[in-house]
Each structure stands twice: as C-alpha cells, then as structure tokens.
Amino acid sequence: MKRNIMLAAAALLTVGTIQAQAATTITGAGATFPYPVYSQWAHDYHKVTGVKLNYQAIGSGGGIKQIKAKTVDFGASDAPMTPEAMDKVGLMQFPMIMGGVVPVVHVKGIHAGDLKLTASELADIYMGKITKWNDVRIRATNPGVRLPRKSITVVHRSDGSGTTWIFTNYLSKVSGEWKTKIGNDKSVAWPVGVGGKGNQGVAAFVGKINGSIGYVEYAYALQNHMASVKLKNHYGNFVAPTAANFQSAAAGADWANANGYYMVLTNQPGATSWPITGASFILMYKSQAHPAQGKAVLKFLDWSYRNGAKSAMKLDYVPMPKAVIKMVEKTWSSELRNKSGRAIWK
Amino acid sequence: MSAPAARPPATRPNIKSHIMRRRILVNRFILLLSMLAAVGGLFMLIWILGDVAMRGASSINWDFFTQLPTPPGTTDEPSGVANAIVGTLLMTTIATLIAVPFGVLAGTYLAEFGKESKFGATARFISDILVSAPSIVIGVFVYLLLVKPMGNFSGWAGAVSLAIIMLPVVTRTSEEMLRLVPTEMREAALALGAPYWKMLVQVIYRAAKTGMMTGIMLAVARVAGETAPLLFTSLNSPYWMDSMNEPMANLTTDLFNYAMSPYADWQRQAWGIAFLITMSVLVVTIITRLALHQRSDA
Amino acid sequence: MNRVQRAVAGDTLFRGITRGFAGGIIVLFATLIIMLWQQALPSIHAFGFGFLIDSSWNPVTNQFGAWIPIFGTLFSTFLALLFAIPLSLGIALFLAELAPTWMRAPFGTAIELLAAIPSIVYGMWGLFVLSPLLADYLQPWLQDHIGGPLFLGAPMGIGMLTAGMILALMIIPFIASVTRDVFLMVPQQLKEAAYGLGCTTWEVVRDVMIPYGKKGIAGAVFLGMGRALGETMAVTFVIGNAYHLSWSLLAPGNSIASTLANEFTEADSDLYLSSLIELGLVLFLITFIVLAIAQWWLRPRKMGADQ
Numbered sequence: 040m041k042r043n044i045m046l047a048a049a050a051l052l053t054v055g056t057i058q059a060q061a062a063t064t065i066t067g068a069g070a071t072f073p074y075p076v077y078s079q080w081a082h083d084y085h086k087v088t089g090v091k092l093n094y095q096a097i098g099s100g101g102g103i104k105q106i107k108a109k110t111v112d113f114g115a116s117d118a119p120m121t122p123e124a125m126d127k128v129g130l131m132q133f134p135m136i137m138g139g140v141v142p143v144v145h146v147k148g149i150h151a152g153d154l155k156l157t158a159s160e161l162a163d164i165y166m167g168k169i170t171k172w173n174d175v176r177i178r179a180t181n182p183g184v185r186l187p188r189k190s191i192t193v194v195h196r197s198d199g200s201g202t203t204w205i206f207t208n209y210l211s212k213v214s215g216e217w218k219t220k221i222g223n224d225k226s227v228a229w230p231v232g233v234g235g236k237g238n239q240g241v242a243a244f245v246g247k248i249n250g251s252i253g254y255v256e257y258a259y260a261l262q263n264h265m266a267s268v269k270l271k272n273h274y275g276n277f278v279a280p281t282a283a284n285f286q287s288a289a290a291g292a293d294w295a296n297a298n299g300y301y302m303v304l305t306n307q308p309g310a311t312s313w314p315i316t317g318a319s320f321i322l323m324y325k326s327q328a329h330p331a332q333g334k335a336v337l338k339f340l341d342w343s344y345r346n347g348a349k350s351a352m353k354l355d356y357v358p359m360p361k362a363v364i365k366m367v368e369k370t371w372s373s374e375l376r377n378k379s380g381r382a383i384w385k
Numbered sequence: 386m387s388a389p390a391a392r393p394p395a396t397r398p399n400i401k402s403h404i405m406r407r408r409i410l411v412n413r414f415i416l417l418l419s420m421l422a423a424v425g426g427l428f429m430l431i432w433i434l435g436d437v438a439m440r441g442a443s444s445i446n447w448d449f450f451t452q453l454p455t456p457p458g459t460t461d462e463p464s465g466v467a468n469a470i471v472g473t474l475l476m477t478t479i480a481t482l483i484a485v486p487f488g489v490l491a492g493t494y495l496a497e498f499g500k501e502s503k504f505g506a507t508a509r510f511i512s513d514i515l516v517s518a519p520s521i522v523i524g525v526f527v528y529l530l531l532v533k534p535m536g537n538f539s540g541w542a543g544a545v546s547l548a549i550i551m552l553p554v555v556t557r558t559s560e561e562m563l564r565l566v567p568t569e570m571r572e573a574a575l576a577l578g579a580p581y582w583k584m585l586v587q588v589i590y591r592a593a594k595t596g597m598m599t600g601i602m603l604a605v606a607r608v609a610g611e612t613a614p615l616l617f618t619s620l621n622s623p624y625w626m627d628s629m630n631e632p633m634a635n636l637t638t639d640l641f642n643y644a645m646s647p648y649a650d651w652q653r654q655a656w657g658i659a660f661l662i663t664m665s666v667l668v669v670t671i672i673t674r675l676a677l678h679q680r681s682d683a
Numbered sequence: 684m685n686r687v688q689r690a691v692a693g694d695t696l697f698r699g700i701t702r703g704f705a706g707g708i709i710v711l712f713a714t715l716i717i718m719l720w721q722q723a724l725p726s727i728h729a730f731g732f733g734f735l736i737d738s739s740w741n742p743v744t745n746q747f748g749a750w751i752p753i754f755g756t757l758f759s760t761f762l763a764l765l766f767a768i769p770l771s772l773g774i775a776l777f778l779a780e781l782a783p784t785w786m787r788a789p790f791g792t793a794i795e796l797l798a799a800i801p802s803i804v805y806g807m808w809g810l811f812v813l814s815p816l817l818a819d820y821l822q823p824w825l826q827d828h829i830g831g832p833l834f835l836g837a838p839m840g841i842g843m844l845t846a847g848m849i850l851a852l853m854i855i856p857f858i859a860s861v862t863r864d865v866f867l868m869v870p871q872q873l874k875e876a877a878y879g880l881g882c883t884t885w886e887v888v889r890d891v892m893i894p895y896g897k898k899g900i901a902g903a904v905f906l907g908m909g910r911a912l913g914e915t916m917a918v919t920f921v922i923g924n925a926y927h928l929s930w931s932l933l934a935p936g937n938s939i940a941s942t943l944a945n946e947f948t949e950a951d952s953d954l955y956l957s958s959l960i961e962l963g964l965v966l967f968l969i970t971f972i973v974l975a976i977a978q979w980w981l982r983p984r985k986m987g988a989d990q
Binding site: 515596 | 689690691693696697698700701704705706707708709711712715718719769770771772773774776778781788790792793794797800802803805807808812852855856857860861865867868883885888896898902908909910912913915916943944947948960967969970974
Binding site: 071097098099100101103104197198199200201221222223224225226227228229232233234235236239240243244247248 | 741742744806807810839840841919923924935944947948949950
C-alpha cells in the first residue's frame with residue numbers, strides 16, 4: 040500500500056518536472072480587489088510573451104508584509120502607504136487600476152438609482168443616528184420617493200478590506216464626527232450593524248434583510264444587479280456609480296502634487312465625480328537587487344497600462360487615465376535604480 | 386413509598402413485568418433516537434452534497450481536469466484547474482507521507498509504552514491542544530519557519546503545514562485504536578514467543594487497522610478543504626509547477642478566490658472544485674476501505 | 684546475540700523510535716509556541732494581562748482586547764458539543780449495533796464524508812441555505828415558545844446558534860466515526876455476556892460498551908472539541924462577526940478563529956498583527972484549560988473500566 044503511494048508521488052513529481060522550462064517567472068501578491076483583472080492581464084501577457092506572472096490575492100496587509108520580507112517581486116495594496124512608511128523601507132508605489140465602492144440598499148419598491156443620499160446622511164446611517172428609512176432628512180433628499188417606516192439594518196464587511204478602507208476614508212472626509220469617533224481603516228469598530236464576510240457576505244445580508252443598506256465593490260453591485268444609491272458629490276451633484284464617473288474622479292485628482300502617489304480618490308472635485316472612488320496600488324523596492332526581475336515586472340505593468348484597458352472594463356474595473364500613466368512611467372525611470380544606481384526603466 | 390410493603394408478595398411478578406416493560410420501552414425509545422440521529426446525519430449530508438452537486442456538477446467536464454485556469458468571463462478558450470489538481474494531490478500526498486508514519490509511531494508510543502509516564506501524558510495532552518490550532522496559525526508558523534528564511538513560497542512549505550494539521554488527528558486516533566485491542570491478543574502473541582515489537586506490528590496494528598484508517602481518512606479530509614494554511618506557504622499559481630520549490634497551484638485557494646469573486650463563471654467553477662474535493666475524498670475512502678478488506682480476506 | 688537478546692534489542696530500538704516521534708510532537712509544539720510568542724511580544728508588552736479581559740477591539744486606535752472573541756469561542760464550541768455529542772453517540776450506536784450489516788460500511792463512509800466537505804462550503808451553505816430557514820422558521824418559533832434572555836434580538840439567522848449548528852455538523856463525523864470504531868472494538872464476549880444476563884441493547888451500550896470505551900470516546904470528543912475551537916472559515920460566514928457581548932443565541936458574536944480569518948490578511952500595523960498572533964496563543968491557552976478541566980473530570984475513579 041505504502042509503496043504504491045510512494046510510486047504515485049514519484050510519478051507526480053516527474054510530471055511536474057517535465058514541464059520545466061526557462062521562462063521568466065514573476066511573483067506578486069497582495070490586495071484581493073484587483074485579483075481578477077491582474078489574472079486577466081497575466082493570462083493575456085503570458086500568451087503574448089511567454090512570461091509567467093503569478094499574482095495571488097493574500098490581502099493588502101499581506102502584500103505589504105511580503106514585499107517587506109522580499110518573498111515576492113512586487114506587492115499590491117488597496118490602501119496607499121504613506122510616504123513616510125515607504126521611505127522607512129525604501130519602497131515606492133503607484134496606482135494601477137481603479138474601482139469604486141457602491142452603497143446598495145434593499146428596500147421594497149426601490150430600484151437602482153431611485154434613492155439619493157447626501158454624505159452626511161450616509162455617515163449618520165452608519166453611525167446609527169438615522170434609524171428609519173422615512174427619516175425626515177432622507178425624505179427631504181428624496182421628494183416623490185415612497186419610503187417605508189422601516190428600521191434601517193446596517194451591513195458592513197466583517198473582514199479587513201480595502202473596500203472598507205475606502206468607504207471609511209470617505210466617511211471620515213465628509214463627517215468630522217465619524218473621523219474622531221470611528222476613523223479610517225481596513226476594519227473599524229462599527230457602532231451598529233452586522234458584518235458579512237467579503238462582498239459575498241455583505242450581498243447575502245443585503246439581499247436577505249428587507250430595509251438593509253450595505254456597501255460593495257462596483258463590479259459586485261453590477262454583476263449581481265443590486266440596487267445602488269446615488270450620492271451627492273463634492274461639487275453638489277447627485278451622481279450614479281458608473282465607470283465614467285469613476286474616471287472623472289481620477290482625472291480631477293491632483294496626482295502631480297501627491298507625494299509618493301499618496302492619493303485617495305474619495306470626495307474628489309469634478310461635476311460628475313463619483314465620491315467613493317479608489318485606486319489599487321503596486322509596491323516595489325526603489326533599489327532593485329535583481330534588476331532583470333524588476334524590469335520584467337515593469338514591462339508587464341507597462342504592457343497592461345497600454346493594452347489592458349479594454350479587458351479591465353469588461354470586468355467592470357476602471358483603467359487609469361492616460362495622463363496618470365505617463366506620470367507613473369516617468370517616476371519609474373527617475374526612482375527605480377539597480378544596485379549601482381542606474382535607472383532600470385528607459 | 387409504602388406500596389411494596391402494602392402489597393402481597395403475589396403481585397411481585399407484575400412489578401417485574403412492569404419494570405421489564407419499562408426497560409423495553411426505554412430501549413426502544415433510545416434505539417429510535419439513535420436511528421433518527423443516523424438518518425438525520427445522512428439527510429444533512431445528502432442535503433449539503435446535493436446542493437454542492439447541483440451547483441458544481443455542471444462545471445465538471447474533460448477541460449476541468451486537463452486545462453489551466455482562465456480569467457473570469459473567458460469564452461474563447463477552455464478552462465480548468467488541472468494544475469491545481471496536481472498541486473493539491475502532490476501536497477496532500479507528501480503531507481500524508483509525513484504525517485502518517487510520524488503520527489502512527491507517536492500514537493504507538495502513547496498507547497503501548499507511555500501510558501502512565503509523564504512524558505507520554507504530556508505528548509498526549511499536546512496533541513489534543515494541537516487539534517484546536519486554527520489552520521491560519523499553522524500557516525503563519527510554517528511561513529516563519531520555512532518561507533521567510535528561504536525567501537520564497539513553495540510547495541514544500543504547503544505540504545509541511547498540511548502535515549502539521551494532520552499529525553495530531555492521526556496520533557490520537559492511532560492511540561485510541563491501539564489501546565482498544567484486547568489484552569488477550571497481546572498475551573497470545575507474546576506467549577508464542579514473539580518479541581514485543583513484532584507482536585505490535587504483526588498482530589496489534591492489524592487488529593487496529595480499520596480504526597486507524599478512519600483516523601487517517603479523517604485527517605486527510607480535514608486538510609482537503611483548508612485554504613488558510615496554504616495561503617502563506619504554498620501560495621497559489623495559475624501555471625504548471627516546475628518543481629516543489631516554487632509557489633504551487635492548489636484547489637482550495639482557487640476555490641476561495643473563485644467563490645469570493647463577483648463573476649458567475651468563476652463562482653460556478655468554485656462549486657465545481659468543492660464537488661471535486663468532496664467526491665475525491667469519497668472515492669479515496671472507498672478504495673482504501675476495499676483494499677483493506679481484500680487484504681484481510683486474503 | 685541469541686534470539687532473546689535480539690528480541691530485547693529490537694524492543695528497545697522500537698520503543699526508542701516511537702518515543703522519538705512522541706517527543707517530536709512536543710518539540711514541534713514548543714517551537715510553535717516560541718515562534719508565536721516572539722511575534723506576539725509587542726502586544727504582550729502593550730496590553731499585559733488586560734488583553735484577556737478587555738472587550739475593546741479597535742484597529743483604528745490600536746486598542747486590542749480578547750474578551751469578546753474568547754467568550755464567542757467558548758460559547759460556540761459549547762453549543763456545538765451540546766448538539767454533536769448526543770447525535771454522534773446515536774449515530775455510532777446505530778452504525779455499530781443496529782444497522783443491518785450491509786448498510787454499515789456505506790453508511791459509515793457517508794458520515795465520514797461530512798468531514799470532507801470544505802469548510803468554506805459549510806460556511807456558504809450555512810449563510811445561503813441554513814440561515815434563511817433559521818431566520819424564517821426556527822428562530823421566531825424559539826422566541827415565541829421559549830423566549831427569555833437566550834433568544835433576545837432580531838431573528839437574523841446568523842449568530843451563535845447558527846455557528847453552533849454548523850460546527851456540530853462539522854465535528855459529528857469525528858466523534859461519530861471514532862466512537863463507532865470504539866464500539867466495534869468492544870470484545871464480543873463482554874457484550875454477549877451482558878445480553879445473556881437479559882440486558883436490553885441500550886443497557887448493554889450504557890453499562891458495557893460506553894464504560895469499556897470511555898477513554899476512546901473521550902478522545903473522540905476531544906478531537907471534535909479541538910476542531911470546533913479552531914474552526915475558521917465556516918464560523919466566519921455565519922457567526923455574524925460583531926464585537927458585542929451577549930448571552931442571546933440569536934445575537935451575532937465573534938470567535939478567535941473567525942477574528943483571525945477576518946483580519947489577519949489585511950492587518951498591516953505591527954501592534955495589530957502581534958495582537959492577532961497573541962489571540963492565536965490565547966486559543967492554545969483556552970484549549971489547555973478546557974482539556975485540563977475535562978481530564979480532571981474524567982480522571983479514573985473507582986469504576987475505571989479500562990486499565
């Protein structure tokens with residue numbers, strides 16, 4: 040019996056080694072949110088170049104930890120690192136892809152786009168200060184919409200996530216009380232509500248509980264036909280969560296003056312900007328111990344910037360605006376060095 | 386209270402038959418409950434499995450076993466999890482090859498030599514504690530032990546973390562099963578002049594075989610569905626592996642990634658993997674059981 | 684060497700080898716604890732013993748206390764054992780004594796198969812299938828017919844009760860299969876002697892089989908309990924993940940393993956990470972205490988049937 044198992048194992052090992060070839064392999068790990076689109080790009084890039092890019096979703100915290108431990112060629116995080124934190128270890132970051140966070144509701148008779156909310160109303164709902172759907176303030180914002188006398192059930196993420204980071208970042212920007220009492224992080228001490236694991240968990244609760252409100256990634260809301268809410272943006276317009284409105288938030292942002300690309304796309308100016316937009320970042324060492332490997336990463340990223348927009352939009356992600364891409368690639372050549380201080384990009 | 390005294394002895398048989406009736410009733414009641422529990426267990430299994438099969442069986446086709454994974458929404462090329470099947474098989478097999486001899490021998494010590502000793506008691510207690518280790522903690526441990534010092538994720542690290550999760554289950558079930566082999570069997574073998582170790586290997590292991598097999602199967606089943614210990618050890622990969630020294634594809638991480646994604650085709654694939662894992666454990670269990678039976682018949 | 688010497692040498696060698704492997708488990712555990720302890724040091728220094736009884740958990744302010752997850756871990760495991768032990772004994776009895784012979788092997792395999800379902804599937808099944816049923820039928824019924832502090836709060840279908848039920852389902856195969864094997868290993872003569880005295884099946888089980896296999900059954904329960912204490916993904920989906928302290932079975936709570944599953948991959952501050960690792964250590968401590976209590980309770984008394 041045991042011999043048979045050994046034989047089987049040996050056979051499997053040989054199967055594994057037959058595949059051996061000298062193709063470049065790049066490993067990256069981190070944020071969960073961009074995992075599908077990075078997989079798509081890696082898949083397409085592999086077909087074109089034969090380079091194996093392996094991106095794995097182990098969480099943004101995990102991505103930062105792994106790049107620090109140098110077990111991967113690049114890390115990825117949904118929340119940008121602060122310039123100080125990066126300088127301490129010699130990392131640099133840049134935005135790769137965008138998405139948005141969308142508040143979704145389950146109220147009988149309310150469909151996608153029917154309900155409008157202002158920033159302070161959203162914050163007060165999540166702080167437990169607005170508890171009924173027919174609250175005076177919600178009614179005032181939504182003349183003509185029939186709102187039930189139902190309690191609001193607040194749903195949030197139970198797991199740490201970039202989605203929560205962006206959402207609470209927005210609430211902290213628009214509500215002083217939220218900022219001081221609860222704050223901005225990947226998981227926070229929620230004053231009210233129930234927690235669902237992942238977008239799946241949040242969607243399950245919102246789908247099940249009549250009178251609930253939750254927040255999910257844009258792709259998730261779209262793919263699952265959830266009733267999204269229109270939000271009042273910085274400019275004063277009520278806007279719907281659409282790819283164009285995410286891009287307008289990114290285009291309006293002042294990237295040139297964002298030290299180390301520390302830029303959060305929430306509550307950005309612009310008439311049509313969706314207020315809870317976020318970018319996902321790539322992390323790399325400024326000084327590359329293996330410049331060839333570093334260059335291979337950059338080549339892939341460059342290829343994705345140029346050729347990945349269409350496939351990203353197919354998966355409901357939002358590509359970076361061209362101007363930002365140009366800026367990022369300029370930063371590559373000015374900041375990424377090999378051991379002897381020579382630029383590794385162009 | 387005063388009834389027995391007040392009653393004439395002649396009614397005694399009646400009391401007895403009354404007690405007898407009650408004993409029989411209690412017996413029937415308990416047996417009924419036992420049957421209900423068993424039927425209930427089977428019902429839950431069929432319910433969950435049926436649910437998994439309904440959502441997952443349609444993903445299972447030839448491509449599923451022979452092709453590499455594709456991004457969500459891919460329609461122009463075939464999609465499968467062939468690399469993850471091989472990766473999971475490799476890592477689980479290696480983990481089993483580590484954990485079974487280790488666990489069986491440690492269990493042998495606990496059952497045969499270390500019954501009363503402090504050393505044995507400590508090892509037993511520690512195995513019991515190890516069962517409760519959350520799989521993510523084992524993953525972190527192996528990460529610190531192997532991945533970080535070596536500087537890269539690897540299939541070996543994944544196999545080791547699975548082995549650590551299996552180990553206490555194998556150890557404790559082996560011990561329990563060896564312990565239950567009746568003393569007479571040992572004495573009979575020893576009386577024939579066999580050395581103790583020979584008696585153990587040839588008589589006691591054979592007697593405890595079925596029970597130990599249960600433990601091993603439970604241990605394999607336990608790791609078959611675990612994502613957390615692999616996330617920080619073997620990582621995962623969408624490609625074929627070249628060796629055990631690199632990030633290795635595996636079914637459970639695929640299952641988790643696919644299940645949590647927004648895309649319908651990936652979610653279908655997730656159910657397909659769940660179905661495959663459960664069915665594989667079923668088939669392996671049945672084959673080993675049959676092999677055991679044949680061996681003991683021959 | 685003559686035959687006897689060889690036999691003795693073989694015995695010593697064999698004993699030494701097995702002892703080495705048993706020792707290996709101790710070494711493994713010691714390494715594990717030391718490594719985790721090192722990682723947990725920042726949190727141990729920052730919070731001291733207060734970590735165990737503090738019920739705040741706030742990544743924003745970097746204030747961490749383990750009390751709510753500790754409570755949730757114990758509570759959900761207790762519920763799981765409460766459901767699983769009687770059911771498992773019933774199943775084991777059925778498989779070992781009652782079922783027709785042809786049915787035993789397939790039925791037993793089926794029960795073992797419950798252990799093979801990936802825990803994320805249990806989680807999602809619990810969330811999408813079981814919890815709506817509980818929310819619509821069982822929980823309102825419990826509130827109407829039993830009520831009291833155990834069943835307070837809105838019936839949402841997730842929370843301690845659901846977690847306990849899913850956990851029970853996951854540990855039944857462990858307890859039931861091992862117990863069945865234990866029952867099967869009770870010597871036939873013992874059972875026949877008891878039947879010969881006119882015992883009913885239940886009496887044979889109660890007075891002969893359970894006492895004979897007491898230690899084995901306890902071992903099986905420990906296996907199940909350990910599994911329940913550390914189970915991660917399934918619990919995470921259904922326990923509700925709220926940092927609230929409540930005795931209500933319907934209220935959402937949290938467990939150590941689910942906190943780890945929820946927050947470990949995203950935690951990036953050092954204190955946060957080390958608090959999570961310390962939480963893992965606390966789970967070992969809990970298991971240690973629970974096992975110590977259980978073993979003291981099961982210590983051999985005058986009627987010890989085995990050994």
